[in-house]
Amino acid sequence: MSSSIEVRLNVDFPEFAVNVDLSLPGRGVTALYGHSGSGKTTCLRCIAGLEKASSGFIAINGEVWQDSANGIFVAPHKRSLGYVFQEASLFAHLTVRGNLEFGFKRIAAGERRVNLEQAAALLGIDHLLSRQPDKLSGGERQRVGIARALLTSPRLLLLDEPLAALDAQRKGEILPYLERLHDELDIPMLYVSHSQDEVARLADHLVLLSGGKALASGPIGETLARLDLPLAMGDDAGVVIEGSVSAYDDAYQLVTVRLPYSELTIRVAHAPLGMETPLRFKVQARDVSLSLRADDQSSILNRLPVTVTSEVPADNAAHVLVRLDAAGTPLLARITRYSRDQLQLHPGQQLWAQIKSVALLA
Amino acid sequence: MPLGSADLAAIWLTLKLASLTTVILLIVGTPIALWLAHTRSWLKGPVGAVVALPLVLPPTVIGFYLLLFLGPNGAIGQFTQSIGLGTLTFSFSGLVIGSVLYSMPFVVQPLQNAFVAIGPRPLEVAATLRANPWDTFFAVVLPLARPGLITGAILGFAHTVGEFGVVLMIGGNIPEKTRVVSTQIYNHVESMEYVQAHWLAGSMLVFSFLVLLALYSSGKTKSAWS
Numbered sequence: 001m002s003s004s005i006e007v008r009l010n011v012d013f014p015e016f017a018v019n020v021d022l023s024l025p026g027r028g029v030t031a032l033y034g035h036s037g038s039g040k041t042t043c044l045r046c047i048a049g050l051e052k053a054s055s056g057f058i059a060i061n062g063e064v065w066q067d068s069a070n071g072i073f074v075a076p077h078k079r080s081l082g083y084v085f086q087e088a089s090l091f092a093h094l095t096v097r098g099n100l101e102f103g104f105k106r107i108a109a110g111e112r113r114v115n116l117e118q119a120a121a122l123l124g125i126d127h128l129l130s131r132q133p134d135k136l137s138g139g140e141r142q143r144v145g146i147a148r149a150l151l152t153s154p155r156l157l158l159l160d161e162p163l164a165a166l167d168a169q170r171k172g173e174i175l176p177y178l179e180r181l182h183d184e185l186d187i188p189m190l191y192v193s194h195s196q197d198e199v200a201r202l203a204d205h206l207v208l209l210s211g212g213k214a215l216a217s218g219p220i221g222e223t224l225a226r227l228d229l230p231l232a233m234g235d236d237a238g239v240v241i242e243g244s245v246s247a248y249d250d251a252y253q254l255v256t257v258r259l260p261y262s263e264l265t266i267r268v269a270h271a272p273l274g275m276e277t278p279l280r281f282k283v284q285a286r287d288v289s290l291s292l293r294a295d296d297q298s299s300i301l302n303r304l305p306v307t308v309t310s311e312v313p314a315d316n317a318a319h320v321l322v323r324l325d326a327a328g329t330p331l332l333a334r335i336t337r338y339s340r341d342q343l344q345l346h347p348g349q350q351l352w353a354q355i356k357s358v359a360l361l362a
Numbered sequence: 363m364p365l366g367s368a369d370l371a372a373i374w375l376t377l378k379l380a381s382l383t384t385v386i387l388l389i390v391g392t393p394i395a396l397w398l399a400h401t402r403s404w405l406k407g408p409v410g411a412v413v414a415l416p417l418v419l420p421p422t423v424i425g426f427y428l429l430l431f432l433g434p435n436g437a438i439g440q441f442t443q444s445i446g447l448g449t450l451t452f453s454f455s456g457l458v459i460g461s462v463l464y465s466m467p468f469v470v471q472p473l474q475n476a477f478v479a480i481g482p483r484p485l486e487v488a489a490t491l492r493a494n495p496w497d498t499f500f501a502v503v504l505p506l507a508r509p510g511l512i513t514g515a516i517l518g519f520a521h522t523v524g525e526f527g528v529v530l531m532i533g534g535n536i537p538e539k540t541r542v543v544s545t546q547i548y549n550h551v552e553s554m555e556y557v558q559a560h561w562l563a564g565s566m567l568v569f570s571f572l573v574l575l576a577l578y579s580s581g582k583t584k585s586a587w588s
Contacts, residue, residue: 048490049489050486050489050490075489075494076486076489076490077488077490077492077493081490083490085483085486085487087483089483089484089487091487091506092506093502093506093508102488102501103490103491106492106493106497107492149490149491152490
């Protein structure tokens, strides 16, 4: 278990408790998702050592940061981590360059795997280096905050709702940079968020927190499709699928994406993409309808043969939520209870899922 | 020459006293202000109140107790005698001790306000960027508290220049040793030397006005004081 992140925490604050036992992948993006007060920020602060859990064990890819049973608590400044706060929290007395160099100067030269030029280019802040933080936009400040954290070449990058303080436009400005971090750097990230949208775009692994406890922890595609979690209840319910480009239709400007584990494909309108380009997309439960026959006399582009796995009542009496299996890829469909009865749905039944729309995420 | 040599000696002694007091207060006052800004201890109230006492007490009260403590029968006086320093009353060292206590709130409070205004976040950021606590203090806290440091230094200096009661109680009025500008003005008035008194008093007035003008005209330092 050396390539993993082990986090066991017991926090007993007077009006707040967190008890989690997580074993997370040692690479990629893990989202800690939950509503405010669910304990996700507390978890992150404990991992950074900014908060001291009453008892706990924290090990990052084999390096122990806290082990209460053996009296080990590594001070925050001795932990090889990068922390991006909700507000960028740049040092007001330093220029952008001064902020970026702050952590960079404080690590041993041999440990520097990211240099200032690389980080500045990666986050698109090369032209801002001589500015004072108060002369930057909110989005620029946050990008400097992320670059500053990266420049300590951390073994773990912690991001505490880095987009929450920004408006929708600024969020859209930063998300591509976060995706680049994910794709180009081999630094595991823990990403705290209460936005399903950000989680769907960035996360490989999802931890669902509620009331200081972890309700679920697993790969994003699998976890979002679980019917026993409140995630499935919202209007936003849906699954995230990671496929790869298998063909491009120039005449109709459609890209064909092969689903993982199977030869099933779906087609999406998109500019040309190279073969085997990984693509992540979200299929919302409300955009999936069910049909007993393969209805090719329809404008709906994507039809997949699926098997009904299970169903649960949705958040209102008129709908049910059906979990489907498309040759190994889970899907969710939100249909009316009336339709369910008309189709006489039951587990094991084979039918066709019609996907009205697919949202490309990256 | 409107200012006599005794006047010049008094001015020189005043500047020396105020400078030394300010330097000591910045060194001693910074940890106190830092502690007051961050502690959750029950001692915060009592310590804050003690530091602020000179704001409300008549200077003669402070001078009186210092005289007792530093005098030959006082606790500190006995100690300084036992290590061969003699007593500190009616000496320049005694004046410095008195001034440090008397001007303490004028340095500690702007510093404390500045440290409170910085908040915990920059300290946390510094820790996540590998800075140990000392490093954080010099690289982050002090630079961010600069307006408070400047305000504290100016107020501490100016207030020491303006003190009279404490000086008179523990320093006496010894030329070139403990006779500062404020006591020298008092001497002139006692001796009916109104012209000389005017020159010194007027200089003090202009000096104090200029200091406060500089303070209140600078937006940065004002915010740290209020």
